[in-house]
Amino acid sequence: xxxxxxxxxxxxDGVFIGAxxxxxxxxxxxxxxxxxxxxxxxxxxxxxxxxxxxRLRIQFMSGAEANIFVESTNDFIKxxxxxxxxxxxxxxxxxxxxxxxxxxxxxxxxxxxxxxxxLGTRLETHEEYENFxxxxxxxxxxxxxxxxxxxxxxxxxxxxxxxxxxxxxxISAKGEVHIIDQDKCIRCGSCFxxxxxxxxxxxxxxxxxxxxxxxxxxxxxxxxxEKEVA
Numbered sequence: 001x002x003x004x005x006x007x008x009x010x011x012x013d014g015v016f017i018g019a020x021x022x023x024x025x026x027x028x029x030x031x032x033x034x035x036x037x038x039x040x041x042x043x044x045x046x047x048x049x050x051x052x053x054x055r056l057r058i059q060f061m062s063g064a065e066a067n068i069f070v071e072s073t074n075d076f077i078k079x080x081x082x083x084x085x086x087x088x089x090x091x092x093x094x095x096x097x098x099x100x101x102x103x104x105x106x107x108x109x110x111x112x113x114x115x116x117x118x119l120g121t122r123l124e125t126h127e128e129y130e131n132f133x134x135x136x137x138x139x140x141x142x143x144x145x146x147x148x149x150x151x152x153x154x155x156x157x158x159x160x161x162x163x164x165x166x167x168x169x170x171i172s173a174k175g176e177v178h179i180i181d182q183d184k185c186i187r188c189g190s191c192f193x194x195x196x197x198x199x200x201x202x203x204x205x206x207x208x209x210x211x212x213x214x215x216x217x218x219x220x221x222x223x224x225x226e227k228e229v230a
Contacts, residue, residue: 001038004056005105009098014080016073017058037119040129044138049100050090052083110187114141146204148185148192152177152213154201157220161191161202176218182209
């Protein structure tokens with residue numbers, strides 16, 4: 001999904017994906033099913049941000065079917081020429097288009113986490129393709145997006161979450177409650193998985209995230225020391 005969005009961000013007018021026939025993949029993972037689901041999902045997301053979903057296509061074929069490759073790519077090129085430059089026929093200014101694409105690109109890890117189970121579904125018929133992802137489902141995905149939050153009453157400043165964060169989005173001063181920078185966070189869930197169960201300081205919440213503690217009020221007392229004081 002990220003590669004397709006990057007292509008559009010770089011001004012590519014259409015993306016064509018060639019894949020092996022379903023159920024004929026040489027690898028046990030059968031990644032072409034996931035590729036299909038990613039395309040179906042991304043097409044719905046493209047509709048949401050105002051892009052024509054016909055700018056993205058997946059075609060299944062074998063290495064021996066050169067005729068299908070030629071016919072399908074030529075047909076796709078013809079369609080893209082009819083649509084014209086990306087954003088122009090949709091009435092979206094270049095800067096606005098890049099803003100919308102960047103927003104979706106940042107959410108790719110979050111989308112994969114939320115839709116992980118569904119993305120692994122093996123669809124068999126074209127009838128299943130059409131309504132596999134609905135517009136309401138996509139709207140809910142964006143409008144009810146959750147965020148990860150570190151509970152200041154549970155954080156023990158172990159720095160485990162900060163070390164696992166791929167975006168360096170966790171402020172982790174020594175001996176202080178850790179804080180997630182929501183502008184940097186890509187909602188991949190790495191911090192949630194890394195937080196030691198005995199602390200359970202990280203949770204996901206929908207809606208507005210509580211503001212971080214003011215600087216100077218973030219110092220913590222280790223749980224062991226609390227017991228000694230008591």
